[in-house]
Structures are given as C-alpha cells and as structure tokens.
Amino acid sequence: MARLENLLGAQALALTDRLLAAELAPTAGTSASERAALVTLLAHPDHTVAWLGGVLDLTSSGITRLVDRLVAAGWVTRTVGIDARSRRVRLTRPGRNRAQALLRARRAAMADALGALSQTDRRELERLLELVVGNLTGRRLPALRVCRLCDRSACTSDGRDCPLEHAVTAENSDG
Numbered sequence: 001m002a003r004l005e006n007l008l009g010a011q012a013l014a015l016t017d018r019l020l021a022a023e024l025a026p027t028a029g030t031s032a033s034e035r036a037a038l039v040t041l042l043a044h045p046d047h048t049v050a051w052l053g054g055v056l057d058l059t060s061s062g063i064t065r066l067v068d069r070l071v072a073a074g075w076v077t078r079t080v081g082i083d084a085r086s087r088r089v090r091l092t093r094p095g096r097n098r099a100q101a102l103l104r105a106r107r108a109a110m111a112d113a114l115g116a117l118s119q120t121d122r123r124e125l126e127r128l129l130e131l132v133v134g135n136l137t138g139r140r141l142p143a144l145r146v147c148r149l150c151d152r153s154a155c156t157s158d159g160r161d162c163p164l165e166h167a168v169t170a171e172n173s174d175g
Helices: 002-024 032-043 049-056 060-073 093-113 119-134 140-146
Strands: 076-080 087-091
Touching: 002 093, 032 049, 032 060, 032 087, 032 093, 049 060, 049 087, 049 140, 060 076, 060 087, 087 093
Parallel strands: none
Antiparallel strands: 076 087
C-alpha cells in the first residue's frame, strides 16, 4: 500500500499548488488567512471573532489583526456580541462577492484537475473521498478547519450531507 499513500501525497501536493494559484487570481493581495476567513464567514455567517479565530487556528491577537484588516478592506463588519467583551463579524456585500469569486476559482481549478475522469470514475472518486474526508476527524473545531475553504452549497447539493457533518452538528454553539 505504500504506493497508494505516495500517490495520494503527490496528488495532495499538486492540488494544493493548484488551489493556491487559483485562490490568488481573484483575490490578489489577500492573505491565506483572509481568504479562509471570507469563505468561512460565507458558509457560517455572524459568528464571534473568537469563534473565527478558533476555526482558523489563530491567537487572540492574530484574529484581532485579521478582522481589523478585513474591516479596513470593507469585507466584514464587526458588531457587539452577546456581551460587551465579544464581537461578531459578518460579511459585507463586497466580502461576499470576494468569497464567491474565490470559490469559483477553486471550483475551476478542481474541475480542471478532474477533467480526465469519466462520469463513472468521478462518482467512484467522490464515494471514496467521502469516506476519507469523513474520517479525518470526529470533532467539531477540527472539522470546521478542514472545511474552512469549502463550498458548502456544492458539498450539500442534491440533499447530501457534508462528510464531516457528524462533527459539526453543534453548529449553533458559538465559542
């Protein structure tokens, strides 16, 4: 099985390179954390700054600086949370547009990578990836980290559940 693991690693690296190149095209000058924050907030609107920091695995000062940059760019608004110490963040229309452009570029890069597969091969690969992704974690925060750049609408199309849905069912909990 060492060949399978090696091929998977090579594919993961090549796809990462494609994704990074695709992400940079519509969002030039935007950091990886900024891109992940925009897509995460598109899928999970109106959460606290602390929650977003947890999903992105940033320190308190790191997430504060990130949100400051997003606010300054006009991509998010920051409002008072449930108490005076917490703040909630929400995408603005330009922020939603930027996140959607990022997802379109990501989708195109992945479609190009899968272009040689037949419909049968695509269905089989999707079935196998559901198993692999579904077993990446059983905990909520790591699952949200895995999905920080996911297109939730694509993942849950046709009434299907996200493979990590079991780990994120406590979605309404806001840390």
